[in-house]
Amino acid sequence: MKNIVVIGGGIAGMEASAFLAAKGYSVDLIEKNDTLGGRLANWDRLFPTMRRGSEVTEFLAEGVMQEAVKVHLSADIVRVERHHDTFLLVTTQGNELHCDAILLATGYDLFDARRKEEYGYGIYDNVITSADLEQIFSSGRDILTQKGKKPSRVGFVHCVGSRDEKAGHTYCSKVCCVTGVKQAIEVKQQIPDAEIFNFYMDLRMYGMHFEALYKKAQEDFNVQFVRGRLSEAAENLDGSLALKVEDTLAGRPMKINVDLLVLLVGCTPSEGTRKMASLLGLKLGFNGFFKTTDQHTMTNYSDIPGVFFAGTCIGPNTITNAITDARAAATAIDIYLSGNQLANRKMKPHEEFWLYPSH
Amino acid sequence: MKNFGYTRHTDRQIDFDATDKRLYQFVFDLEPSINLCIFCGTCAATCSAGHFTTLSFRRISLLLRRGMNDIVKKEIENCMLCGKCQLVCPKGVNTRNVILQIVKGIEKYEL
Ligand code: SF4
Ligand code: SF4
Numbered sequence: 499m500k501n502i503v504v505i506g507g508g509i510a511g512m513e514a515s516a517f518l519a520a521k522g523y524s525v526d527l528i529e530k531n532d533t534l535g536g537r538l539a540n541w542d543r544l545f546p547t548m549r550r551g552s553e554v555t556e557f558l559a560e561g562v563m564q565e566a567v568k569v570h571l572s573a574d575i576v577r578v579e580r581h582h583d584t585f586l587l588v589t590t591q592g593n594e595l596h597c598d599a600i601l602l603a604t605g606y607d608l609f610d611a612r613r614k615e616e617y618g619y620g621i622y623d624n625v626i627t628s629a630d631l632e633q634i635f636s637s638g639r640d641i642l643t644q645k646g647k648k649p650s651r652v653g654f655v656h657c658v659g660s661r662d663e664k665a666g667h668t669y670c671s672k673v674c675c676v677t678g679v680k681q682a683i684e685v686k687q688q689i690p691d692a693e694i695f696n697f698y699m700d701l702r703m704y705g706m707h708f709e710a711l712y713k714k715a716q717e718d719f720n721v722q723f724v725r726g727r728l729s730e731a732a733e734n735l736d737g738s739l740a741l742k743v744e745d746t747l748a749g750r751p752m753k754i755n756v757d758l759l760v761l762l763v764g765c766t767p768s769e770g771t772r773k774m775a776s777l778l779g780l781k782l783g784f785n786g787f788f789k790t791t792d793q794h795t796m797t798n799y800s801d802i803p804g805v806f807f808a809g810t811c812i813g814p815n816t817i818t819n820a821i822t823d824a825r826a827a828a829t830a831i832d833i834y835l836s837g838n839q840l841a842n843r844k845m846k847p848h849e850e851f852w853l854y855p856s857h
Numbered sequence: 858m859k860n861f862g863y864t865r866h867t868d869r870q871i872d873f874d875a876t877d878k879r880l881y882q883f884v885f886d887l888e889p890s891i892n893l894c895i896f897c898g899t900c901a902a903t904c905s906a907g908h909f910t911t912l913s914f915r916r917i918s919l920l921l922r923r924g925m926n927d928i929v930k931k932e933i934e935n936c937m938l939c940g941k942c943q944l945v946c947p948k949g950v951n952t953r954n955v956i957l958q959i960v961k962g963i964e965k966y967e968l
């Protein structure tokens with residue numbers, strides 16, 4: 499029986515493991531945390547339908563259990579050796595795993611909001627991130643300011659750490675716009691008399707039903723969308739925040755106070771991605787996510803035969819697409835291991851880096 | 858005669874084909890980052906001069922490419938070239954050099 503090691507027990511890693519095991523492979527799933535589920539475990543409700551994230555985790559876990567995937571929790575890879583077309587991986591527990599293919603599902607990290615000092619995360623008490631807000635939602639706690647007051651006005655800042663040359667991340671993180679709309683609705687559901695303002699450059703409601711969620715936020719929840727990107731937030735004496743923004747559509751600078759400011763942080767390449775890239779000698783793309791063999795046709799393939807990608811380790815993505823991608827990766831690995839010649843197709847070499855000036 | 862309340866209005870459309878885009882072209886050739894602008898307004902939000910005058914780098918960036926050079930010329934007089942706008946711009950527009958090139962272009966074309 500052929501062995502596959504899947505690295506990363508988030509959405510993509512879990513689903514790909516289950517599909518590979520169902521195809522008859524022996525699968526080891528390596529997860530550095532002590533539970534499976536990855537970043538989804540920290541998300542309460544999901545856009546666009548508001549279903550619980552835990553329902554998706556449970557669904558994925560059912561697949562992992564049913565197919566008897568060998569799960570290694572609190573484990574990491576410390577060494578990789580490549581022998582012809584097999585690999586040896588050594589884990590932190592000293593386990594030696596021999597395998598015929600590796601699937602990298604190392605996911606993403608959240609942008610460290612402290613790096614946008616002008617928004618005051620980690621400096622002002624009432625500036626939180628979208629991830630912090632999810633934790634409040636999951637815990638069932640009330641949304642309160644640091645001083646225990648119910649906020650009467652809440653601001654959301656889009657594109658924090660994304661589409662920003664100064665933060666070093668020029669790409670769009672794809673999921674934060676719709677997250678901002680979802681969270682605005684949830685805050686309004688909890689505090690019906692609060693005023694909610696979303697400050698945006700563009701609202702990217704690209705997915706099916708995202709536009710409907712946006713419409714709901716406008717029509718049913720009276721969320722206000724202001725087209726302008728904050729230059730800074732400053733703390734007032736009472737702990738509320740004075741925001742500076744240009745109301746670009748009115749063509750006037752605007753000052754506005756909010757009691758709570760939520761920064762919609764973007765996705766960055768994960769620590770695990772960098773680590774596996776260096777252990778395997780894999781190239782990273784310009785934005786620091788894994789570089790796929792081809793942008794259009796070979797996004798599950800790395801430049802090393804037998805090493806594959808799934809999920810957000812190649813770029814920001816939704817849960818829906820991470821699951822689809824995981825199943826696609828499982829199929830790609832199956833085709834490769836069964837020696838089917840479909841695996842030998844090659845695209846003509848193509849330079850993607852002409853997009854980026856410094857390359 | 859009965860007054861039906863009709864008045865003559867001047868046409869306020871931007872007549873795009875009739876406007877003078879030389880100044881924009883001049884600036885673009887010397888400082889192509891002008892065209893990275895996505896009109897997000899961060900520059901104008903941070904600009905101290907914009908609190909008291911109608912100065913907004915975002916608006917200058919826009920009006921320049923609409924060939925509304927008379928307004929551009931008047932607005933940039935309020936700029937102190939402090940460069941705060943450049944620090945906050947997410948797209949890396951070299952705002953200060955844009956303004957300097959606008960001044961040169963205005964001289965060159967005697968606008
Ligand atoms: S999804 Fe929206 S908030 Fe996120 S980076 Fe893209 S435009 Fe900005
Ligand atoms: S901050 Fe930069 S991108 Fe935004 S409007 Fe100003 S110049 Fe344009």
Ligand code: SF4
Pocket residue numbers: 900903904905906907912913914935936937938939940941942943952953
């Ligand atoms: S350089 Fe001019 S436009 Fe920019 S912030 Fe300073 S005064 Fe405002």
